[in-house]
Amino acid sequence: MAQPQIVNGMDDSPRGKLLSAAARLFRARGFDRTTVRDIARETGIQSGSLFHHFSSKEDILFTVMMEVIRFNTARLQEAVQGVADPVAQLRGLIRAELQSIVGDTAEAMTVLVYEWRCLAAEHQEQALAARAVYERIWLDTLHAVRDAGGMRADPVIVRRLINGMTSWASNWFDPAGPLDIDGLAEQILHRVIGEPASP
Amino acid sequence: MAQPQIVNGMDDSPRGKLLSAAARLFRARGFDRTTVRDIARETGIQSGSLFHHFSSKEDILFTVMMEVIRFNTARLQEAVQGVADPVAQLRGLIRAELQSIVGDTAEAMTVLVYEWRCLAAEHQEQALAARAVYERIWLDTLHAVRDAGGMRADPVIVRRLINGMTSWASNWFDPAGPLDIDGLAEQILHRVIGEPASP
Amino acid sequence: MAQPQIVNGMDDSPRGKLLSAAARLFRARGFDRTTVRDIARETGIQSGSLFHHFSSKEDILFTVMMEVIRFNTARLQEAVQGVADPVAQLRGLIRAELQSIVGDTAEAMTVLVYEWRCLAAEHQEQALAARAVYERIWLDTLHAVRDAGGMRADPVIVRRLINGMTSWASNWFDPAGPLDIDGLAEQILHRVIGEPASP
Amino acid sequence: MAQPQIVNGMDDSPRGKLLSAAARLFRARGFDRTTVRDIARETGIQSGSLFHHFSSKEDILFTVMMEVIRFNTARLQEAVQGVADPVAQLRGLIRAELQSIVGDTAEAMTVLVYEWRCLAAEHQEQALAARAVYERIWLDTLHAVRDAGGMRADPVIVRRLINGMTSWASNWFDPAGPLDIDGLAEQILHRVIGEPASP
DNA sequence: AATGAATGAGCGTTCATTCAT
DNA sequence: GATGAATGAACGCTCATTCAT
Numbered sequence: 147m148a149q150p151q152i153v154n155g156m157d158d159s160p161r162g163k164l165l166s167a168a169a170r171l172f173r174a175r176g177f178d179r180t181t182v183r184d185i186a187r188e189t190g191i192q193s194g195s196l197f198h199h200f201s202s203k204e205d206i207l208f209t210v211m212m213e214v215i216r217f218n219t220a221r222l223q224e225a226v227q228g229v230a231d232p233v234a235q236l237r238g239l240i241r242a243e244l245q246s247i248v249g250d251t252a253e254a255m256t257v258l259v260y261e262w263r264c265l266a267a268e269h270q271e272q273a274l275a276a277r278a279v280y281e282r283i284w285l286d287t288l289h290a291v292r293d294a295g296g297m298r299a300d301p302v303i304v305r306r307l308i309n310g311m312t313s314w315a316s317n318w319f320d321p322a323g324p325l326d327i328d329g330l331a332e333q334i335l336h337r338v339i340g341e342p343a344s345p
Numbered sequence: 346m347a348q349p350q351i352v353n354g355m356d357d358s359p360r361g362k363l364l365s366a367a368a369r370l371f372r373a374r375g376f377d378r379t380t381v382r383d384i385a386r387e388t389g390i391q392s393g394s395l396f397h398h399f400s401s402k403e404d405i406l407f408t409v410m411m412e413v414i415r416f417n418t419a420r421l422q423e424a425v426q427g428v429a430d431p432v433a434q435l436r437g438l439i440r441a442e443l444q445s446i447v448g449d450t451a452e453a454m455t456v457l458v459y460e461w462r463c464l465a466a467e468h469q470e471q472a473l474a475a476r477a478v479y480e481r482i483w484l485d486t487l488h489a490v491r492d493a494g495g496m497r498a499d500p501v502i503v504r505r506l507i508n509g510m511t512s513w514a515s516n517w518f519d520p521a522g523p524l525d526i527d528g529l530a531e532q533i534l535h536r537v538i539g540e541p542a543s544p
Numbered sequence: 545m546a547q548p549q550i551v552n553g554m555d556d557s558p559r560g561k562l563l564s565a566a567a568r569l570f571r572a573r574g575f576d577r578t579t580v581r582d583i584a585r586e587t588g589i590q591s592g593s594l595f596h597h598f599s600s601k602e603d604i605l606f607t608v609m610m611e612v613i614r615f616n617t618a619r620l621q622e623a624v625q626g627v628a629d630p631v632a633q634l635r636g637l638i639r640a641e642l643q644s645i646v647g648d649t650a651e652a653m654t655v656l657v658y659e660w661r662c663l664a665a666e667h668q669e670q671a672l673a674a675r676a677v678y679e680r681i682w683l684d685t686l687h688a689v690r691d692a693g694g695m696r697a698d699p700v701i702v703r704r705l706i707n708g709m710t711s712w713a714s715n716w717f718d719p720a721g722p723l724d725i726d727g728l729a730e731q732i733l734h735r736v737i738g739e740p741a742s743p
Numbered sequence: 744m745a746q747p748q749i750v751n752g753m754d755d756s757p758r759g760k761l762l763s764a765a766a767r768l769f770r771a772r773g774f775d776r777t778t779v780r781d782i783a784r785e786t787g788i789q790s791g792s793l794f795h796h797f798s799s800k801e802d803i804l805f806t807v808m809m810e811v812i813r814f815n816t817a818r819l820q821e822a823v824q825g826v827a828d829p830v831a832q833l834r835g836l837i838r839a840e841l842q843s844i845v846g847d848t849a850e851a852m853t854v855l856v857y858e859w860r861c862l863a864a865e866h867q868e869q870a871l872a873a874r875a876v877y878e879r880i881w882l883d884t885l886h887a888v889r890d891a892g893g894m895r896a897d898p899v900i901v902r903r904l905i906n907g908m909t910s911w912a913s914n915w916f917d918p919a920g921p922l923d924i925d926g927l928a929e930q931i932l933h934r935v936i937g938e939p940a941s942p
Numbered sequence: 943a944a945t946g947a948a949t950g951a952g953c954g955t956t957c958a959t960t961c962a963t
Numbered sequence: 964g965a966t967g968a969a970t971g972a973a974c975g976c977t978c979a980t981t982c983a984t
Contacts, residue, residue, distance in 0.1 A: 160947085160948095175462070176377065176462055176463070178375065178377035178378065179377060179462075179463075181973080181975080182974085182975060182976080183973095183974090183975095191947095191948075191949090192948070192949055192950060193949095193950080193975090193976085194948080194949060194950060194951090194976080194977075194978085195948050195949065196976095197975090197976065197977080198946085198947060198948070202975080203975065203976090260459060263374070263375060263378075264375075297540075298540055299532060299535070299540070303529075303532055306513065306514075306517050307510045307513075307532065307533065307536060309513055310509040310510040310511070310512060310513025310514065311506045311509040311510055311513075312509070313509060313513055314505065314506075314508055314509025314510075314512055314513065315505070315509065318505050325502070333498060333502055333506065334506065336498065337506060337536040337537070338536070340539050340540070341496075341498070341539070359964090380956085380957060380958080381957075381958060381959085382957080382958095390965075390966090391965070391966055391967060392957090392958085392959090392966095392967080393959085393960080393965075393966055393967060393968090394964075394965050394966065394967095396958090396959070396960080397964060397965070398964095401958075401959080402957095402958065402959090558968085558969095573860070574775065574860055574861070576773065576775035576776065577775060577860075579952085579953065579954080580953085580954060580955080581952095581953090581954095589968095589969075589970090590969070590970055590971060591954090591955090591970095591971080592955080592956075592957085592969080592970060592971060592972090593968070593969050593970065593971095594955095595954090595955065595956080596967085596968060596969070597968095600954080600955080601954065601955090658857060661772070661773055661776075662773075695938075696938055697930060697933070697938070701922070701927075701930055704911065704912075704915050705908045705911075705930065705931065705934060707911055708907040708908040708910060708911025708912065709904045709907040709908055709911075710907070711907060711911055712903065712904075712906055712907025712908075712910055712911065713903070713907065716903050723900070728900075731896060731900055731904065732904065734896070735904060735934040735935070736934070738937050738938070739894075739895055739896070739937070778977085778978060778979080779978075779979060779980085780978080780979095788944075788945090789944070789945055789946060790945095790946080790979085790980090791944075791945055791947090791980085791981080791982085792943070792944050792945065792946095794979090794980070794981080795943055795944070796943095799979075800978095800979065800980090944984100945982100945983100945984080946982100946983105946984100947981105947983100948980105948981085948982090948983105949978100949979100949981080949982105950978100950980105951977105951978100952976105952978095953975105953976080953977075953978100954974105954975100954976095954977105955973105955974080955975095956972105956973085956974075956975105957970105957971100957972100957973095957974100958970100958972105959969105959970085959971105960968105960969085960970075961966100961967100961968095961969090961970105962966100962967105962968100963965105963966080963967100
């Protein structure tokens, strides 16, 4: 049922297992309804041992969020690297973001959206700074698409609409359903650059 | 700062004041981080008295959600009633949903999305049933738009993409900014039926 | 075994019973080794109920200390009021302080000395300010004794020596032993003004 | 700032450094508020290694106390050895005890007084037995003073009053202040044998 | 001897809920 | 209806101690 977590820090070490279990539980129950005993039990350790790896429950949340932001920023960068055509870049970004949200990092990404306010204020700031790098990539590509005549709308607004479409997919998208991630990406792309003329 | 709550049940009665305060607090802090004492204090009663009006804290959440679903379903119905043109209907629905999400019922709508998992299972079922009526209106209109040739995509998918765009607006839309609700609605409409040829 | 606590706030109310029990336990085991469950059990309430009366365990300690400081300051004032002879005043002060330390407020006074560092910094400040009133009375009387020729030593030093003698009594004085409080007071007085010529 | 610890066992060995650090920390924070990790960190070892030197945290406390009792008993013996005049002996004892309490062994002596109840019962017994040797020296000298006509009061009571005056000095005496240890010793001596006639 | 991850009982505190008044 | 003291289970977290390496 759970997607395997492929984020770098979530390996087989106790710390990695803790992060994976936490991401899964935070998503399933929410941060506040997940107890440190739950996380420890899932990881096969005692609750006190958890605090050898993280200074607090909130620190686990912060680490999950930072890891997933960094991992997906790297994925975004790979998606545009070496791609010349702005529309092809945009397609790559949409696919990458969907992959984040409904694919391999689905749990951590959902946590990022839904448990944001459980982060301490100073951690919010740090996460926001990391997130800004991610958004920069999007805006650069969207500007390129517009400059190339692929769309007329304001890139900032368009980014937000795309973000809504991709984020919301976590609420309904079924990877086992008839529509796969690339198909959904194409649908979203059409909302931005219009549908191609029918065959 | 807080939007006035105009949902029917949120009137000047103790019960109504309790619901308004709860919606505001649930949005600001989350359900789990809002205590019944917080809600009672904001309403000017003692925490014990709250249980004369609601059987539990979760019951307050459920009531907030049901009220906002019903209120906005009625708003949706008004938006399509007597409108013949499917595209005009769709514009009305988008405006109505945006009004729900970033306008007068913003708090309760945000709670509906973010605190869903705090609902007891049987309450989730009831709320889902009420929500189905709401979604029926959307799908009927989207089918009409497609049948009239206004778009080619699958209405079910399109509805989900629209829902994402409108819901996400709660995270960024600023009613005091340069873009008003109708302007944003137009942007979203263009994602569905394409942009008009430029002037 | 336990001395009855006669400090004003330590009455039959839940709050008063809590303070008495806390003073007794803090003395017997120390603040850190006394749990809130211990205090609650002794008072016949549940541990959670304790926090309706005090905001924290440390708040109980602070309250015990402030009550005993104020109570014994009042006792000191009574001891000198209307007494003209400085030596008689001094005798009254010594008796009063001994009464505090080994008599009716023995537990709270011992706690005041031994658990001082368990007070939060801002509470230490407040307690110190209250204590200053107490010490003022002592110094006024000791100055009077010196000015009247009753002793030659520095009143500040003498006060500290007396304070040591009285405080230390909590470690050895047995009210059931051959020496009563007044007898001990006389011994201490002689350390200050010298022993009378033998009969 | 910290006085150098000169007690025999507190040398440069890991064990000695552990004892010194423990004495300092126990005084500064109290036994219960000092963690074995604190002690280990100050000594430059890991917390687990501490248990190669002491069987428990309480064992460290016990060792600190026993070392300081033995060290200061030896100092007391030196102070009276070869001194014929009982008053001179008494002066030596007072100076020696003050040196213990506010001088080179200040930290361990304060711990001895304030953390007594943190000792296990059987360790209290052993420490009490060692302390009895110390007190014997005091009583022998005080009896000699009385027999020589230097005072009239009961030696047992006088010892307790002196003990109070010296112990309490840890709360106020400032070695950098105008009064030095010998000056304070003289003040205490005068409380016992009376002040000399003024010049 | 030294390490440091792991333990697990126990801590102070919170808070939805109850109920006598 | 309203009160507010009381409940008690559950929480995040601490820390002396153990032990495989």
